[in-house]
Amino acid sequence: MRYRPSILKDNHNISHTQPLKEFATLLGGILTFLALSYIILGLLVDLAVAHISVAMETELFNHTPFSFLTIDPDSFDPRQQKLQQLTDELRACLEMERQITVHLKNSDTVNAVALPGGHIVFFTGLLDTLDSENSLSFILGHELGHFKNRDHLRGLGRGLVLMTIASTMTGPNSVLTKLLTPTLQLSQANYSQNSETKADETGLNSLNCYYGHVGGATIFFESLASQQSDNKFRHYFGSHPQIRKRINAIRQQAEKNHYTVKKLTPLLFSENSLKNLYPPEADHPP
Amino acid sequence: MFITNTEEIHGKNITICKGVVSGSTVRAKHAGRDIMASIKNIFGGELAGYTELLSESRDEAMSRMKQQAKQMGANAIVNVRFSTSSVAAGAAEIYVYGTAVVVE
Amino acid sequence: MEFIIFICLLTTGYFFGSWAEKKHYKSIVEREQLYLYLPTTSSKKPLGKLAPVKESKLVTGSVVVSVDYFKRVLAGLRSFFGGNIASYETLVDRARREAILRMKESCPSATQLINLRIETSSIAKGAKQQIGSVEVLAYGTAIYCHKTKG
Structure with missing residues (x-):
């Protein structure tokens, strides 16, 4: 037996594919698949939303471990009392029977979000930019509008569906799941233009009912519009319709309903809550 | 092509040794099959999808090894060994290697 | 922001990964040519008739190779649809040829290398089941003979 070696010209042990081409094809395929399932499941969620009662919603989201929906208990802020009181009024x-809980969260994010289970998460970043109670009430009324129209279920429902597909198919730590996770971030909950406009209407109505006029409804948006270049406000723009369009829509609505504009109520927190927020020791160091 | 996992091919005479040849594959089943398998995992029993995957991978690795041997001018492979590992989750990885020889 | 990081990793992975792979393959092919003189088999018996054996000992060669970020993502996408995961195939191919070459490099003056065995494992599976690196161990017996006139 002799040894006669030879060198192989071809490499049979690898698939001869173009990595970039393969990547494009696979990515295209996966996006098509996800888009299709998103559309189909989105339609199903829309159908289901109409049949989910408030009690069922509370049961579903308040007693099951939807980890990303949990609200940080450390973020208690005394100003929360005022927000809760305004919301209740x-x-x-609006003649809404269901209980809504407001949570004030310490974050620079300029946004407020309606979450399933009857929660409004109000970010301190937004609260700090407001200078009248009317503006605050309008935003709270707007979020109540989302609850009334059940957008909060729609917005998260679809994202939830998408995440569930991704994590069952490729595992909770896969690249795909990680790629999709940011879409579910609370501060970026997404609603359609139509539902935003509807929620604005509810906000305007509640403002008129509570104060007897609609002053302050557009102040916040106008200040946003003038600070458009500021990065901090991107979140709000990303998920809300064009700011100018929105202001015009609110004004038209106010005109149509013959709402008036009167003096604004300044944003004052009760003495008690302010004392908690700025303890007197801080003012007079020993 | 004669393929054995013994030192020699019985009844044949090995004349020339060509060196080591190998074949390898990394294959996966589509996500639907993975889900089916994880459901089946609850009840136990044969995971038909994965059995199929393993045999497909083995066939492909063998044919790749044979292609190498053919290109070397060999007509038999002796002392064939299989080895498996798991590099990627949910993928079958088969490696087969042996010594390519010429028999008469 | 996360998306930008992802794209950066992807492009870096693609360019550096394909550059490293090309370089590695080039070196593998060159060294395979260089060590072609060393008879290597997977059988237990040495080839042909040997001169008196001076020494025979176990030789090993091992390597751990990782796949680049781009190929890892590609493999993730591919495993969704099924089929050959081409990006891991080059990884294991390179790792095995490298391990065999390292084994040969450890005994350049051997007469023959017999009973070659190859073991593959994947060690770098961390807490998050991170995938993408492969360890290959090649081992065999190197036989050294006294020099003969032939």
């Missing part, structure tokens, strides 16, 4: 105005 606006809610009575």
Whole structure:
């Protein structure tokens, strides 16, 4: 037996594919698949939303471990009392029976979000930019509008569906799941233009009911519009319709309903809550 | 092509040794099959999808090894060994290697 | 922001990965040519008739190779649809040829290398089941003979 070696010209042990081409094909395929399932499941969620009662919603989202929906308990802020009180009064105005809890979260994010289970998460970044109670009430009324129209379920429902598909198919730590996770971030909950406009209408109605006029409804948006270049406000723009369009829509609505504009109520927190927020020791160091 | 996992091919005479040849594959089943398998995992029993995957991978690795041997001018492979590993989750990885020889 | 990081990793992975792979393959082919003189088999018996054996000992060669970020993503996408995961195939191919070459490099003056065995494992599976690196161990017996006139 002799040894006669030879060198192989071809490499049979690898698939001879173009990595970039393969990547494009696979990515295209996966996006088509996801888009299709998103559309189909989105339609199913829309159908289901109409049949989910408030009690069922509370049961579903408050007693099951939807980890990304949990609200940080450390973020308690005394100003929360005022927000809760305003929300309750606006809610009575809108004749909404369900209980809504407001959570104030310490974050620079300029946004407020309606979450399933009857929660409004109000970011301190937004609260700090407001200078009248009317503006605050309008935003709270707007979020109540989302609850009234059940957008909060739609917005998260579809994202939830998408995440569920991705994590079952490729595992909770896969690249795909990680790629999709940011879409579910609370501060970026997404609603369509139509539902935003509808929620604005509810906000305007509640404002008129509570104060007897609609002053302050557009102040916040106008200040946003003038600061458009500021990066901090991107979140709000990303998920809300064009700011100018929105201001015009609110004004038209106010005109149509013959709402008036009167003096604004300044944004004052009760003495008690302010004392908690700025303890007197801080003012007079020993 | 004669393929054995013994030192020699019985009844044949090995004349020339060509060196080591190998074939390898990394294959996966589509996500639907993975889900089916994880459901089946609850009840136990044969995971038909994965059995199929393993045999497909083995066939492909063998044919790749044979292609190498053919290109070397060999007509038999002796002392064939299989080895498996798991580099990627949910993928079958088969490696087969042996010594390519010429028999008469 | 996360998306930008992802794209950056992807492009870096693609360019550096394909550059490294090309370089590695080039070196593998060159060294395979260089060590072609060393008879290597997977059988237990040495080839032909040997001169008196001076020494025979176990030789090993091992390597751990990782796949680049781009190929990892590609493999993830591919495993969704099924089929050959081409990006891992080059990885294991390179790793095995490298391990065999390292084994040969450890005994350049051997007469023959017999009973070659190859073991593959994947060690770098961290807490998050991160995938994408392969360890190959090649081992065999190197036989050294006294020099004969032939």
